[in-house]
Amino acid sequence: xxxxxxxxxxxxxxxxxxxxxxxxxxxxxxxxxxxxxxxxxxxxxxxxxxxxxxxxxxxxxxxxxxxxxxxxxxxxxxxxxxxxxx
Amino acid sequence: xxxxxxxxxxxxxxxxxxxxxxxxxxxxxxxxxxxxxxxxxxxxxxxxxxxxxxxxxxxxxxxxxxxxxxxxxxxxxxxxxxxxxxxxxxxxxxxxxxxxxxxxxxxxxxxxxxxxxxxxxxxxxxxxxxxxxxxxxxxxxxxxxxxxxxxxxxxxxxxxxxxxxxxxxxxxxxxxxxxxxxxxxxxxxxxxxxxxxxxxxxxxxxxxxxxxxxxxxxxxxxxxxxxxxxxxxxxxxxxxxxxxxxxxxxxxxxxxxxxxxxxxxxxxxxxx
Numbered sequence: 278x279x280x281x282x283x284x285x286x287x288x289x290x291x292x293x294x295x296x297x298x299x300x301x302x303x304x305x306x307x308x309x310x311x312x313x314x315x316x317x318x319x320x321x322x323x324x325x326x327x328x329x330x331x332x333x334x335x336x337x338x339x340x341x342x343x344x345x346x347x348x349x350x351x352x353x354x355x356x357x358x359x360x361x362x363x
Numbered sequence: 364x365x366x367x368x369x370x371x372x373x374x375x376x377x378x379x380x381x382x383x384x385x386x387x388x389x390x391x392x393x394x395x396x397x398x399x400x401x402x403x404x405x406x407x408x409x410x411x412x413x414x415x416x417x418x419x420x421x422x423x424x425x426x427x428x429x430x431x432x433x434x435x436x437x438x439x440x441x442x443x444x445x446x447x448x449x450x451x452x453x454x455x456x457x458x459x460x461x462x463x464x465x466x467x468x469x470x471x472x473x474x475x476x477x478x479x480x481x482x483x484x485x486x487x488x489x490x491x492x493x494x495x496x497x498x499x500x501x502x503x504x505x506x507x508x509x510x511x512x513x514x515x516x517x518x519x520x521x522x523x524x525x526x527x528x529x530x531x532x533x534x535x536x537x538x539x540x541x542x543x544x545x546x547x548x549x550x551x552x553x554x555x556x557x558x559x560x561x562x563x564x565x566x567x568x569x570x571x572x573x574x575x576x577x578x579x580x581x582x583x584x585x586x587x588x589x590x591x592x593x594x595x596x597x598x599x600x601x602x603x604x605x606x607x608x609x610x611x612x613x614x615x616x617x618x619x620x621x622x623x624x625x626x627x628x629x630x631x632x633x634x635x
Contacts, residue, residue: 303412322415327423329413330457335446337453340461355412357454361394361424362409362440363384363531363563363585 300352309348316343318354329358367609370580372558373469373501373522375434379403380575380605382436382560384585385424388594395427397588400598407436407471407583410451410458430464436503438471443484445491448474452495469501469522471562471583481531485512489519496520505562508542514549517557524550524557525583528574529564532586536570537561540577547578568597568604575608 298309302322309318315331315338331338332355338346348354369378383403388394398406406428428435437455442448452470459467474491476484483506495502501522506512508526517524526546529535537543543561550557561574562583571582582605591597629635 303415324413328425328458328462330454332450332454335450337450337457339457355454356415357410357451357458358413359408359425359435359437359455359458360411361385361388362411362438363386363407363583 298348298350300348300350300354302354303356307354313348314344315346315348315354318348319343319356324356327358329356331356366606370558371556372503375405375469375501377405377581379405379602380581380609381571381601382407382562382581382583383588383598384583385409385428386440386585387589389589391422391424391427393594394424394589397594397598398428398433400595400602401588402602404433405436405466406433407438407585408455409438409440410454411441425462425464428464430462433464435459435464435466436469436471437466439473439491440471441475442473443475443477443487445474445487445494448472448487448491449494449498452491452500453498456500468499469503470495471503471505471525472521473505483507483527485509489516492516492519492521503558503560508539508546510542510545510549513546513559517550522558523560525560525562527563528561528570531563532590533564534566534587534590535564536566537574537577538564540573543574543577543579568600571601571604572608572611575605576612578612581605 296311298312300307334353369376379402381401381403382405383398383401384407385394439448439451442451455470456467472492474484474487476482488504488506492502492504503523503525504516504521505525506516513524513526526543528537547559550559558580560581560583561579565571565582565584565587574582588594588598588601
């Protein structure tokens, strides 16, 4: 901690370290307070266990990989479901 | 009404010649009643972003479709590029593979060019068809009624070809019956069970009967039922219309003649 403070005194331009992450979720900006997996993101938004599917950066994420897939800064996440339509 | 035999699209056997959509109904209950009245056993659904607000207050469309009775056909409605089509098809498959609905490995491919006409983009359609076929999908391809395009799409591996009768939701019926006739001739040459389904533009029951009389295997419609003033009545009508058209097409109609031929005998008339 002392070293960090000393560094920040000498280098005031250094940004304070933050784990907050900005992503795009269903087309809207969304901020995560800390790194998360897809599974954690779904829990955070209280995603109900009905039919849905997840894409990360235009690629389908199979549900078996939700806990293993990390969300990264700038990711575009889509959560899709079925709706009425021809 | 099992007056007509079932038919196959890829690995699926359909008892009804009608495939119906799920859009534009006045309510989910109305949709459910119309599906029932139509007698359809395949129902097509679209894929969209999940509503992240008020999720719990929204009713889910799939709660109104019985998985024991209906097979779902995911569609790529609203896709304007091959990339979007491929993404949506994969999303639909992922959802159904993890559900108690049948229909995970087939898809209605719709790749549109523009919103005004909702005409399909032929190049995007062919490009995405090739990828989806390679990816293991059975693909029912929505396309225009160009016989050569239909032929190329069949050659590229489509499980069914679905030419439009007229633009989506336009209610004009089959505008070019001759093109449908040529498509049927070309696609069913040496392959009589290859499925051809009129999809889009149907307005009323006679449109469906006419399409079936041309010889198509089935009709896919949505707006004609959902937008009708009495949607349930129209659904009943559409069901009857497919049976009427199927039987009429095979019953050997009388020829059209310029002049009259009397139905009653000339002999024995009291004033003769």
